[in-house]
Amino acid sequence: MTGPAAQDSAHPAIARWQGADGEILIGGRTLRQVAREVGRTPFYAYDRGRISDRVAALRAALPEGVRLHYAIKANPMPAVIAHLAPLVDGVDVASAGELARALEAGLDPAEMGFAGPGKTDEELAAAAVAGVLIELESEGEMRRLAAIATERKLHPRVAVRVNPDFRLKGSGMHMGGGPSQFGVDAEAVPALLHSLAELPLQFEGFHIFGGSQNLSAESLVTAEREIAALAIRLAAAAPSPVRYVNIGGGFGIPYFPKDQPLDLAAVGAGLTDVVRDIRSALPEARVVLELGRYIVGEAGLYVCRVIDRKVSRGQVFLVTDGGLHHHLAATGNFGQAIRRNFPVAIGTRFGAPAEETVNVVGCLCTPIDLLADRAALPRAEVGDLVVVFQSGAYGLSASPTAFLGHPPPGEILV
Amino acid sequence: MTGPAAQDSAHPAIARWQGADGEILIGGRTLRQVAREVGRTPFYAYDRGRISDRVAALRAALPEGVRLHYAIKANPMPAVIAHLAPLVDGVDVASAGELARALEAGLDPAEMGFAGPGKTDEELAAAAVAGVLIELESEGEMRRLAAIATERKLHPRVAVRVNPDFRLKGSGMHMGGGPSQFGVDAEAVPALLHSLAELPLQFEGFHIFGGSQNLSAESLVTAEREIAALAIRLAAAAPSPVRYVNIGGGFGIPYFPKDQPLDLAAVGAGLTDVVRDIRSALPEARVVLELGRYIVGEAGLYVCRVIDRKVSRGQVFLVTDGGLHHHLAATGNFGQAIRRNFPVAIGTRFGAPAEETVNVVGCLCTPIDLLADRAALPRAEVGDLVVVFQSGAYGLSASPTAFLGHPPPGEILV
Numbered sequence: 116m117t118g119p120a121a122q123d124s125a126h127p128a129i130a131r132w133q134g135a136d137g138e139i140l141i142g143g144r145t146l147r148q149v150a151r152e153v154g155r156t157p158f159y160a161y162d163r164g165r166i167s168d169r170v171a172a173l174r175a176a177l178p179e180g181v182r183l184h185y186a187i188k189a190n191p192m193p194a195v196i197a198h199l200a201p202l203v204d205g206v207d208v209a210s211a212g213e214l215a216r217a218l219e220a221g222l223d224p225a226e227m228g229f230a231g232p233g234k235t236d237e238e239l240a241a242a243a244v245a246g247v248l249i250e251l252e253s254e255g256e257m258r259r260l261a262a263i264a265t266e267r268k269l270h271p272r273v274a275v276r277v278n279p280d281f282r283l284k285g286s287g288m289h290m291g292g293g294p295s296q297f298g299v300d301a302e303a304v305p306a307l308l309h310s311l312a313e314l315p316l317q318f319e320g321f322h323i324f325g326g327s328q329n330l331s332a333e334s335l336v337t338a339e340r341e342i343a344a345l346a347i348r349l350a351a352a353a354p355s356p357v358r359y360v361n362i363g364g365g366f367g368i369p370y371f372p373k374d375q376p377l378d379l380a381a382v383g384a385g386l387t388d389v390v391r392d393i394r395s396a397l398p399e400a401r402v403v404l405e406l407g408r409y410i411v412g413e414a415g416l417y418v419c420r421v422i423d424r425k426v427s428r429g430q431v432f433l434v435t436d437g438g439l440h441h442h443l444a445a446t447g448n449f450g451q452a453i454r455r456n457f458p459v460a461i462g463t464r465f466g467a468p469a470e471e472t473v474n475v476v477g478c479l480c481t482p483i484d485l486l487a488d489r490a491a492l493p494r495a496e497v498g499d500l501v502v503v504f505q506s507g508a509y510g511l512s513a514s515p516t517a518f519l520g521h522p523p524p525g526e527i528l529v
Numbered sequence: 530m531t532g533p534a535a536q537d538s539a540h541p542a543i544a545r546w547q548g549a550d551g552e553i554l555i556g557g558r559t560l561r562q563v564a565r566e567v568g569r570t571p572f573y574a575y576d577r578g579r580i581s582d583r584v585a586a587l588r589a590a591l592p593e594g595v596r597l598h599y600a601i602k603a604n605p606m607p608a609v610i611a612h613l614a615p616l617v618d619g620v621d622v623a624s625a626g627e628l629a630r631a632l633e634a635g636l637d638p639a640e641m642g643f644a645g646p647g648k649t650d651e652e653l654a655a656a657a658v659a660g661v662l663i664e665l666e667s668e669g670e671m672r673r674l675a676a677i678a679t680e681r682k683l684h685p686r687v688a689v690r691v692n693p694d695f696r697l698k699g700s701g702m703h704m705g706g707g708p709s710q711f712g713v714d715a716e717a718v719p720a721l722l723h724s725l726a727e728l729p730l731q732f733e734g735f736h737i738f739g740g741s742q743n744l745s746a747e748s749l750v751t752a753e754r755e756i757a758a759l760a761i762r763l764a765a766a767a768p769s770p771v772r773y774v775n776i777g778g779g780f781g782i783p784y785f786p787k788d789q790p791l792d793l794a795a796v797g798a799g800l801t802d803v804v805r806d807i808r809s810a811l812p813e814a815r816v817v818l819e820l821g822r823y824i825v826g827e828a829g830l831y832v833c834r835v836i837d838r839k840v841s842r843g844q845v846f847l848v849t850d851g852g853l854h855h856h857l858a859a860t861g862n863f864g865q866a867i868r869r870n871f872p873v874a875i876g877t878r879f880g881a882p883a884e885e886t887v888n889v890v891g892c893l894c895t896p897i898d899l900l901a902d903r904a905a906l907p908r909a910e911v912g913d914l915v916v917v918f919q920s921g922a923y924g925l926s927a928s929p930t931a932f933l934g935h936p937p938p939g940e941i942l943v
Contacts, residue, residue, distance in 0.1 A: 187934075188932075188934075191931075210892075210934040212934025212936070213933065215934075216934065230894060231892060232848045232893075232894070233836045233848045233852070234892070235850055252839075253837050253839040253848075254839070255837045255838060293842060294841040294846075295841050295842075295846075295896075296841070296890040296896075297896075422647045422649060423647065423667050423669045425668070427708040427709050428707060428708040428709075430708035432708075432709075432710045434646045434647045434666075436647055438647070443862075448857075448862055448864060449862060450895070450897040474708075474710070476646065476710040478624075478649075479623070480602065481864070482710075482711075483863075483864040512929070512931045512933075513932045515857060515926070515928050515930075516929075516931070517926045517930070519623045519626075519645075519926075520605060520622075520624040520626025520926075521626060
């Protein structure tokens with residue numbers, strides 16, 4: 116048996132939360148109060164104030180003239196979308212389903228972008244009818260949309276999603292620089308724009324995205340500079356003035372023991388030149404920054420209950436009523452090459468010193484259902500509540516809730 | 530760019546399927562016929578005849594006296610459960626939800642086992658009332674069940690799930706030999722049985738499970754010999770004659786290029802001694818073999834449609850309307866340490882020679898949505914149907930269907 120896997124209550128993601136009488140506070144309420152309101156465990160709880168605070172921090176740090184979009188895919192809970200609707204300048208959707216949720220929340224289709232490499236004809240038609248900006252991923256998609264536009268006598272608004280010819284360093288996921296299913300290769304964009312000019316499509320601009328989950332301000336700013344230069348360069352081939360430049364996002368949040376929070380002030384300062392350059396070269400362009408995880412990720416907790424406490428061959432196991440079916444990412448099965456622990460605490464013994472090294476597991480009959488591997492935690496008993504931090508993005512919606520036939524978790528915006 | 534990732538139409542999983550006029554046949558119908566019946570893509574199709582054939586092959590190969598159980602977690606589609614109900618001797622459930630589905634299918638609770646490390650009080654009560662065999666995972670769970678039994682004046686049937694003191698070699702997932710959340714450590718079982726004798730619980734026997742997804746007949750038979758010996762040894766401490774020995778399962782199916790199908794005849798021959806030994810030492814014992822993946826896994830296909838065909842920097846991408854949200858395992862994000870391709874074919878050009886090396890991707894905005902990495906396939910166009918084989922187990926129910934707001938796939942038993 117090796118030592119604790121460096122689970123540390125001083126993790127920045129945990130240190131940002133307060134407790135009272137040994138319970139973590141969510142939106143000013145104790146964890147047990149929130150659990151009573153939800154009526155069951157497990158559940159996800161999102162802190163409304165923290166989401167608002169994050170948007171305010173972005174507004175304070177980002178240069179004037181950046182329009183902030185929320186990427187709904189990070190957390191599509193209707194209450195979260197409704198809470199964010201008046202706070203952001205627009206949203207990005209990735210499917211007809213997300214488009215419908217955004218419209219139901221009363222958001223303005225004029226301020227919606229729709230990206231995604233596999234849009235069906237039905238989705239393209241729905242987006243064209245709604246009047247959202249359709250971000251074209253390929254020549255084939257452009258031709259399909261043009262055929263729909265002709266048939267339905269529509270003039271869809273479009274931007275070209277560009278697969279850049281550089282790579283964002285330090286990202287959790289790379290999405291540019293090489294061959295990709297996302298967007299049109301930068302070098303092929305001029306020819307595409309030439310064809311586009313002949314089609315019944317209203318060209319607005321470009322969407323250039325370099326990667327996601329990046330914690331380095333320097334890497335992000337470097338990439339955004341290259342994105343701006345690429346957009347300006349491609350604009351020379353545009354059939355009409357560029358009115359939209361989506362510079363992506365990719366701001367990361369700290370998940371793992373050595374992760375440090377992104378230096379937002381440094382990103383904001385670095386973006387000043389980027390935005391100035393774009394607006395100087397393309398004076399009609401709206402500059403859009405698209406963020407999902409960074410807006411909601413740190414505001415969310417996943418909470419489950421200890422059902423059993425057992426010792427097997429010298430190791431303590433806290434068996435919970437939650438697990439992989441609710442929170443796939445926390446078990447390391449959502450695109451992570453190496454499994455590492457999300458920050459975890461005993462939310463009903465919050466602030467207590469670590470007393471033992473335990474494995475926190477879910478209730479499923481599979482060894483991959485592991486929420487925390489050898490974490491140093493206060494001693495927990497049956498009935499205590501385990502909290503997994505950094506769970507506000509790519510949590511519930513990115514999990515196989517039907518697996519093994521358990522009920523879905525609750526979900527509450529506090 | 531490296532060469533094709535050894536996708537080969539001679540893979541045993543593909544070679545077992547027939548085509549007609551260039552289309553794969555499912556239950557005697559062409560792929561496009563099945564697609565029309567489902568009414569949309571993507572969908573899962575399960576071949577009823579192949580499920581029956583697999584059960585028949587097991588009956589032919591296994592020694593007399595082995596009772597065959599279906600583990601519902603592998604594929605909980607109600608039509609699949611109903612189809613299997615008359616073919617198997619019982620089922621295993623892993624939650625109250627699966628228990629309800631099994632009861633709805635008219636299965637006999639006397640022939641149901643319920644295992645799982647995080648059973649809630651509500652689940653234990655439901656199982657006790659239904660009269661299923663509850664497989665105890667820990668002393669704590671035993672005490673909780675006893676309290677429920679006392680309060681409700683019930684005498685639940687129980688077995689002890691044992692965490693063995695050996696490890697099954699060659700399994701995709703190890704579930705024994707070390708510390709574990711599953712079962713009671715073998716060395717702690719005698720003391721537990723001593724306590725159990727004083728509680729209002731009807732002891733029936735043991736459940737000993739060594740691992741899953743094993744393709745080596747030799748490893749499986751070796752493990753089953755050890756499981757039998759352990760059950761016989763532990764029976765000496767039992768408070769009443771052992772009437773149930775669940776020897777697990779773990780029979781694997783070939784997913785990846787070099788995988789070879791399990792030699793079922795060799796497993797069956799090797800189990801003859803195992804079953805004879807158990808029945809000789811424990812004459813009242815039912816010997817139960819519990820299989821999920823092996824019964825349904827090879828009978829299922831996942832089918833999605835090519836929405837776009839694009840070339841990016843020298844690589845061909847087939848963008849489909851399916852993906853990770855429907856079939857997480859095929860994208861390598863379900864417990865696999867290394868991503869490898871499931872067997873894939875163009876189901877509407879079935880049997881055609883490979884002409885190009887392509888990436889088959891899903892429709893989600895994430896680079897992990899990759900169904901086939903550099904697979905050698907016939908040239909496919911928009912509208913062609915991609916088939917992912919070996920998709921009958923741990924497919925739909927193990928996938929995050931809500932991710933990005935796309936509709937769920939169809940599901941049909943043909």
